[in-house]
Amino acid sequence: MFVLEKIREYSKTDKTAVIYNDDKMSYKELEEASNAFADFLIKNGKTNAPVVIYGHKEREFLPCMYGALKSGRAYVPVDITFPADRLEMVLTDVEPEFFVCLRDCEVEPLASAKKLNVSDVQNIFNTNSNESVDEKHWVKEEDNCYILFTSGSTGRPKGVPINRANIENLAKYLTKWVDVEGNTDIITNQISFSFDVSVVSVYVGVALGKTLYTIDKKMMEAPALLYEGLEKSDLTFWVSTPSFAELCAVSQNFNQNMLPNLKRFLFCGETLTHKLVDTLTERFPNADIINTYGPTEATVLVTASKITKEMAEDSRPIPIGEPLEEVEFRIVSPEGKELSDNEIGELQIISHNVGHGYYKRPDLSQKSFFETVSRGENKRGYRTGDACYKIGNLYYFCGRIDFQIKLNGYRIELEDIENNMVKIDNVSRAVVIPVMKEEKVDYLAAFVLQTQKTDTPKLREITRIKAELSKLVPSYMVPRKIVICTSFPTNTNGKVDRKLLASQL
Ligand code: AMP
Helix, strand or coil, X not given: CHHHHHHHHHCCCCCEEEEECXXXXXXXXXXXXXXXXXXXXXXXXXXXXXXXXXXXXXXXXHHHHHHHHHCCCCEEEEECCCCHHHHHHHHHHXXXXXXXXXXXXXXXXXXXXXXXXXXXXXXXXXXXXXXXXCHHHCCCCCCEEEEEEXXXXXXXXXXXXXXXXXXXXXXXXXHHHHCCCCCCCEEEECCCCCCXXXXXXXXXXXXXXCEEEECCHHHHHCHHHHHHHHHHHCCCEEEECXXXXXXXCCCCCCCCCCCCCCCEEEECCCCCCHHHHHHHHHHCCCCEEEECCCXXXXXXXXXEEECCHHHHHCCCCCCCEEECCCCEXXXXXXXXXXXXXXXXXXXXXXXXXXXXXXXXXXXXXXHHEEEEEECCEEEEEEEEEEEEEEECCEEEEEEXXXXXXXXXXXXXXXXXXXXXXXXXXXXXXXXXXEEEECCEEEEEEEEEEECCCXXXXXXXXXHHHHHHHCCCCCHHHCCCEEEEECCCCECCCCCECHHHHHHCC
């Protein structure tokens, strides 16, 4: 596999693979630690079950990921934002043989699985063979490389497996967009590994021999640390969601003086607003801005376009871009008729990037994935649920046709929150509404009905609901505002009138 071959090649140089605060990991260390982890899995594993890795940007994370691939196994990265309850659901679905816990975690895997903590992993790195792993063990073309768990409308996350062929196809078309500058490039390593935008750095960036500059949760939560880190990073290539750049742009010092060698911003995962484009264009006159678009189900991204002055000045939204060369887009009406320019419909993606469906969920897969012929080739298609229109070969996003949203780059099914809220004591119904500001979701608000009226003051009841909910869903899914109501307004179909509720905020 290209990225594993490249790590082996760079391990013979003195290149740095990853920078963590004041610590570094060379490509040689990355190669050897991942070989040792693969050696451990090959010698001790009885099955090829995926390896679940829980943590957040620790030094051991990447060697475990590449080690799993070298042993022929997929990995399942689970970020620390997942509460215990969700992590348990992932373990139940995946049934791993090995569960790597790089942070303290009380969750235990199924009886047959082995839990490895940081010291176990370090011990493996130090004692197992770090010799190159025979390629016959590596993941094969149709083998899964990773499974990412994303919000599911039933209240249970769903797994999206992506195989080696999907990633190789992505890399074939994405590499030219990431390959901006010689081999001293420094690229952001900010997105949690459980979100697929991180694949840009972890597969394409690493295959190009770049140095990954780590920006972890701790830095994100402390502006002084974040800016200090950015200041000394000497980044040349930026990949993130627009939300992260917006967070950085809060400081006026986030400009070309802070990152004098920055050549390119590549955004993915949510709406890129005119405001952010204008801010970055003004503050980073030497960097270009690339907008890309794609769902996890179609391997990270399927479009890319450089944002031109005309696009920035246009009254339309910033386009999500042109499909990559191999990708076909179809915009279809609810009846399945293909639409022409300027007509809004659901976007379908037809590409070798499209995965094979949800992990162990044929029911869900059948609804969203399909087989088709595109330009004379058999390919898979994916119904995105995104409402889009096109003008020529340029595509524009105009919202969802369902209840999935993006908040600060996180993909959330509003029904996932609603279905978890009703598990809370004394909550009988919940409706979650995204509150918009400047082209994007600003925050979530929830309207709640109680099973029984109580004398508890509303504020205390709201605090309790938030605390209970945060045990069930990641913190970014806990609505900022909760309103306790006595009834919900309904529309003529008898459904909850979400628009009317939203107007009450
Ligand atoms: P995820 O699977 O987390 O990458 O989320 C995929 C969804 O994010 C897409 O179906 C879109 O709704 C949204 N999305 C991704 N990229 C963009 C973009 N550039 N502009 C607007 N929405 C986007």
